[in-house]
Amino acid sequence: MAYEGMIAEMITIRGDDDDAVSAYTARPMGPGPFPGVVLIHHLPGWGEFYREMTRKFAHHGYAAISHNLYERIGQGDPDDVAAKARAEGGVADSQVVADTEAAVQWLKAQPYSNGRIGVIGSCSGGRQAFMYACNTQSIDAVVELWGGRVVQAEDDRPEKQPVQPLDMTKDLSCPILGLFGNDDRAPSPEQVDLHEAELKRHGKRYEFHRYDGAGHGFFYYHRPMYRVEQALDGWQKIFGFFGKHLST
Amino acid sequence: MCTSIVEIARAEGSGRSMDGWFSLTRSVVAYDHPQHALLEEAVTIDFVNHAEGAGARAAVELTLDSAKALHAALAKVIEAAEAEEAMRVQYAGPAHPHSRILAVAAG
Numbered sequence: 001m002a003y004e005g006m007i008a009e010m011i012t013i014r015g016d017d018d019d020a021v022s023a024y025t026a027r028p029m030g031p032g033p034f035p036g037v038v039l040i041h042h043l044p045g046w047g048e049f050y051r052e053m054t055r056k057f058a059h060h061g062y063a064a065i066s067h068n069l070y071e072r073i074g075q076g077d078p079d080d081v082a083a084k085a086r087a088e089g090g091v092a093d094s095q096v097v098a099d100t101e102a103a104v105q106w107l108k109a110q111p112y113s114n115g116r117i118g119v120i121g122s123c124s125g126g127r128q129a130f131m132y133a134c135n136t137q138s139i140d141a142v143v144e145l146w147g148g149r150v151v152q153a154e155d156d157r158p159e160k161q162p163v164q165p166l167d168m169t170k171d172l173s174c175p176i177l178g179l180f181g182n183d184d185r186a187p188s189p190e191q192v193d194l195h196e197a198e199l200k201r202h203g204k205r206y207e208f209h210r211y212d213g214a215g216h217g218f219f220y221y222h223r224p225m226y227r228v229e230q231a232l233d234g235w236q237k238i239f240g241f242f243g244k245h246l247s248t
Numbered sequence: 249m250c251t252s253i254v255e256i257a258r259a260e261g262s263g264r265s266m267d268g269w270f271s272l273t274r275s276v277v278a279y280d281h282p283q284h285a286l287l288e289e290a291v292t293i294d295f296v297n298h299a300e301g302a303g304a305r306a307a308v309e310l311t312l313d314s315a316k317a318l319h320a321a322l323a324k325v326i327e328a329a330e331a332e333e334a335m336r337v338q339y340a341g342p343a344h345p346h347s348r349i350l351a352v353a354a355g
Contacts, residue, residue: 044281073302079283080302083294086254087276123281149252156252186251216288217281224286 005029006058008051013067013106016098023067023103024051026058032112035246038103038139039066040096040121040128042217043148045082046070049220060239062246063112067103069096069128090124092160093131100132104139116140116246120238123148123217126178127165133176134168141245143238144178146216148186151194169198175205177241179234181214181227209237251289253279263295263306270304273297282309291315 008026015021024046027034037057041050046068057064072095073085085091104117118141121129126147133142144150152164176199180192187195192210199206211218211230218227219234259272272295282290290309297304310318 044283074298076302079307080305082283083276083292083305083307084296084298084302086278086280087256087274087294087296087298089254158252223288225288 008055013102015102016095021067021071021099023065024054025065026055027063028058028061033114034061034063034112035114036107036117037062037064038100038119040125041066041069042123042125045078047078063107065103065107067099089158089160096128097132097135101136114248116248118242118246131165131168133174134171137173139174141174141242142176144176146180146184151191166198170202172204175245178208180210181216181218182210182212183215251280259295265303265305270297270300285309
């Protein structure tokens with residue numbers, strides 16, 4: 001059997017306002033070149049699930065990085081930090097975009113990078129992945145996993161999220177893969193319909209898969225929402241999509 | 249956030265975290281993804297003092313039915329406590345400058 005190895009470590013990047021932002025990275029051992037994936041963590045925080053997901057991409061031959069969107073919220077147990085983030089109304093969209101751009105540029109600058117980058121996020125991170133892809137020209141593909149609040153009601157425009165991502169669709173700069181559960185309520189199937197219609201209206205390259213028998217967060221194997229069949233198919237779709245758009 | 253259902257109330261009192269007791273400043277009540285309870289959404293209550301860091305937090309995650317039961321229990325206790333306090337004020341009376349302190353000590 002061929003030798004297999006991986007390097008996974010914590011680093012610091014310079015994010016929005018030149019702030020120091022922690023990031024977890026993983027990549028296969030060897031010189032590369034490897035395609036890159038930036039992971040945007042979900043509302044429950046920058047915890048174990050996203051560490052594991054980062055290493056999963058490395059296992060599949062990608063250089064991956066997951067940056068801590070809650071860096072300025074505080075340090076400590078990820079559950080406590082996520083609770084504090086919730087009390088503060090989350091993080092500002094503009095800061096998420098700048099921090100994610102920093103993670104993308106860090107990855108591109110590594111000697112083992114093939115120069116092609118994809119971004120993926122789930123839940124609030126799915127929304128942020130889509131939003132980021134509409135505010136940059138730096139990436140080659142984006143995966144949105146059940147992005148909540150891509151569609152925001154007229155009276156739901158908090159200071160930190162002043163523009164609903166749906167209204168940014170015309171500026172989407174790369175192909176998008178979206179995975180959704182038909183039993184989800186955030187986003188609801190009706191909201192996914194609006195999301196898809198807007199992509200179609202602007203002639204964007206998109207691929208949406210909507211699973212019956214699945215709700216929100218159906219990849220989360222540590223939660224009751226896990227749906228093994230839909231999750232396995234979803235992962236196949238992700239690796240197929242990134243394989244197509246990030247290889248050189 | 250996926251639901252954005254969050255209410256925050258001022259809090260005075262104490263909470264206990266992994267590091268021991270701490271003074272409270274806020275109660276944060278939300279309906280969103282729980283960290284531990286095996287539910288898609290839960291009523292989460294965090295009693296916190298964020299000036300002392302993210303770890304100054306006593307947390308619970310409840311089913312909606314449990315939250316309703318807690319709400320009813322709180323209402324009953326608050327009603328009884330207010331009746332108790334009204335009696336205390338009545339016994340203490342306004343006349344004697346030490347009467348309130350004496351009444352509290354006797355109670």
